[in-house]
Amino acid sequence: MDFGFLSQPAFSGGGTYFDWVITGIKWTMLVSLCAWVIAFTVGSVLGVMRTTKVVWLKGLATVYVELFRNIPLLVHMFIWYFVMPELVPKSLGLWMKQGMPMPEFWSAVFALGFYTASRVAEQVRSGIESIPRGQTHAALATGLTMPQVYRYLLLPMGYRIVVPPLTSEFLTIFKNSSVALTIGVLELTAQARTISEYTFRTFEIFTLATVVYVVITLAVVVIMQFVETKIRVPGYIGTGR
Amino acid sequence: MFSDFDFDVIQRALPYMGQGMMFSLGLTALAMIGGIVLGTVLALMRLSSIKAISLPASGYVNLLRSTPLILVIFWFYFLVPIAIKHFSGDSYAQGIGPFHSALIAFTLFEAAYYCEIIRAGIQSVPAGQINAAYALGLNYWQATIQVVLPQAFRNMVPILLTQGIILFQDTSLVYVVGLTDFMGAASKVAQRDGRLVEMYLFAALVYFVLCFIASLIVKRLQMRITPPR
Known part of the structure; x- marks a missing residue:
């Protein structure tokens, strides 16, 4: 293995191939983190909706979850990038095609974010549902309103219980961000493929990309383990004493 | 918004998309069988008390689970030849x-991924079953194949099938190497005829209907085979 080619000037665009790799990592991080903001917010709202007693809220959230997780992410990408501008009103569609800055990036963020939201929603729901019903009844009996029960009991406890599955969703979002290459986002996997086509150093550059993904995974796992020990609920199985 | 929606383009493309769907389903079925067989071997390796056997298996599983599928597809297109x-x-x-x-x-x-599911399934079999099997004089392989795995798989069938649905969705990613699976067929027609809206919405609909029905069947199966406790 010889990584010397990384310092060579790149085929186009100035800079070296190493700069391309750095750009790739930057886009992978940006797409994943922006999408996670959407996924976490929308997913939390949907998860809460699915646990309420209001039938139409529950139904709406169920339809969303089923619709989004039964369609492959690649199709989501294409729909946000190719189909959306045609379906919205003409003037907005025209702006999305011509005026909007970084259309690939935002399409990827929305596709990945709203797709992952359906999975986050299921985790949040299972967290809230795992809290014994007696606690909700007790909270209501002490005079809290339903929104207060969510605010002070169900959400703080629910989130803490589902930290491990949410961590794995967070890891998945970094891996899934590679699907953004299909609509032209130059993230890490795309850069690796392009560099391999220009330099024929396929083995080296794929190894480097794989190592970067493994490092991202390890970093997330370490950070989340720290978070987990910080906010663990005493007295639950698996939290040690 | 659907005023200039061209349903005809979908109808004309149906035979071609049907071939693509056969590709997707074939790939899913074969990869599922291969994945479960290899996953069982990996799970047994990971559960081994011999470090020289368990470490390579966990290394392999953790490496692949932290790598994006697209990168893995690129890797194999490069490595297999x-x-x-x-x-x-x-x-x-x-x-x-x-x-x-x-x-x-x-x-x-x-x-x-199957390895982790199967490992959890094996671990859910009560230890008493294994002890009883050894007490009857069975050796490791007999106990594993005749006592542990049948019980483990019975519990795992719904999760294995759910993973199969995810795998079916994942097969759409062969698009990145230009293969004509269902999604590949849809996108080729879409670009040839300039009918992106129709083709991609139709593809989404087909994936949704198939995966939704499959997940309903899995849910019913799960209720039926959950062993009485």
Whole structure:
């Protein structure tokens, strides 16, 4: 293995191939983190909706979850990038095609974010549902309103219980961000493929990309383990004493 | 918004998309079988008390689980021809074709995920069962194959099938190497006829209907086979 080619000037665009790799990592991080903001917010709202007693809220959230997780992410990408501008009103569609800055990036963020939201929603729901019903009844009996029960009991406890599955969703979002290459986002996997086509150093550059993904995974796992020990609920199985 | 929606383009493309769907379903079925077989072996390896056996298996599983599927597909498109030339000793050896490369990539990738499901399934079998099997004089292989695995798989069937649905969705990613699976067929027609809206919405609908029905069936199966406790 010889990584010397990384310092060579790149085929186009100035800079070296190493700069391309750095750009790739930057886009992978940006797409994943922006999408996670959407996924976490929308997913939390949907998860809460699915646990309420209001039938139409529950139904709406169920339809969303089923619709989004039964369609492959690649199709989501294409729909946000190719189909959306045609379906919205003409003037907005025209702006999305011509005026909007970084259309690939935002399409990827929305596709990945709203797709992952359906999975986050299921985790949040299972967290809230795992809290014994007696606690909700007790909270209501002490005079809290339903929104207060969510605010002070169900959400703080629910989130803490589902930290491990949410961590794995967070890891998945970094891996899934590679699907953004299909609509032209130059993230890490795309850069690796392009560099391999220009330099024929396929083995080296794929190894480097794989190592970067493994490092991202390890970093997330370490950070989340720290978070987990910080906010663990005493007295639950698996939290040690 | 659907005023200039061209349903005719979908109808004309149906035979071609049907072929693509057969590709997707075939790839899913074969990769699922291969993934479960290899995943079982990996799970048994991971559960071994011998470090030399368990460490390589957990290394493999963790490595593949932290790598994006697209990168794995690229890896195998690059590695498989080299491996064939290396092992056959013939530097002019022909490749094995895109379908088989994809099949190898998906089998090896999904095996890592199946391994974790099967490992959890094996661990859910009460230890008393294994002790009883040993007490009856069965050896490791007899106890594993005749006592542990049947009970483990019975509990796991719904999760294994759910993973199969995810795998079916994942097969759409062979698009990145230009194969004509269902999504590949849809996008080729879409670009040839300039009918992106119709084709991609139709593809989304078909995926949704298939996966939704499959997940309903899995849910019913789960309720039926959950053993009485």
